[in-house]
Amino acid sequence: MSEVVSIEGGPRGRTRKAILDAAMTVLADNSTAPLSDIAAAAEVGRSTLHRYFPERVDLIRALALHVHELSNTAIAEAEPECGPPLAALRRVVECQLDLGPIVLYVYTEPIVTSDPELSAFLDTGDEVIAEMLSKVSTQAATAPPGWARRVFWALLHAGYQAGKEDGTPKHRIVDAIMASLTEGTIRSEA
Template structure:
């Protein structure tokens, strides 16, 4: 089904805002309109204010994350396989993921909080699975390991975006970083 011009413009605004706000959280609507190469009036036809746009792109980022992760988490045979597939699915959309790390005032919105909490719980379940399989030491706090995976996804995307890392190397490097960096402590 063809996408209308209005839908294309809305998607352009959303993608531009995600990219710009990931790097410059205090960007104004004017900055976003300029980066999208549209007029501010056009932006306002789609979003009444900055808060409306941020809520929309936060929900979009959460939905994109869920869309990328759900099949991976459901179909992987092992937690290690799930982590590998998670990195392959999430690193290419690291800008969406990185946007969620920004401290915007929409995280307490019920729909945002619910989606975010579901994703955090799924990641923690994955970490627990990695512990059961012996890939992560049992004494490593689950929340801390989940935070590392979370941060590594965005950091890997950022390194690719800057040209410091080849896209085809990224998932294996991320997996190696987590599995070797969180293994049993040996002296």
């Protein structure tokens, strides 16, 4: 994708990263937060924020790429190709939960979803998760293509909500996601 810009080093890179990290925190809590709240959280002036991101849309696009990069890095660091598939899947669930609800925000933000090129780019990088899920999946042949992958991300969304709204501890969320992925959530009575 032509817009991908890695975070540069030095003071300029640190400031840009501070703004993106602040945006992750602020927008995860309040998706309509003004840029002034993000600038305050980043401990920079609003004019500084605008030097890096002239418009809100510029910040949101950069944030989407930043979160995508963090997600892919976390997946790689979880070493999904190592060990038994279920243990690897658990590590990936844990690392994605650590990113928090900003992942959901990025993938549902209208600025992102209305940009076909950006959306297509963001839909890459989790192929290893799809591979892992296919190894452990018991999904019925009637399930649509990509169903396990969609369920994975939906369960992470539920996990973010449980942690934020209910204060459920991370280990319980991970256990619930793993049980849902491997056993389902509803047992039919025969």
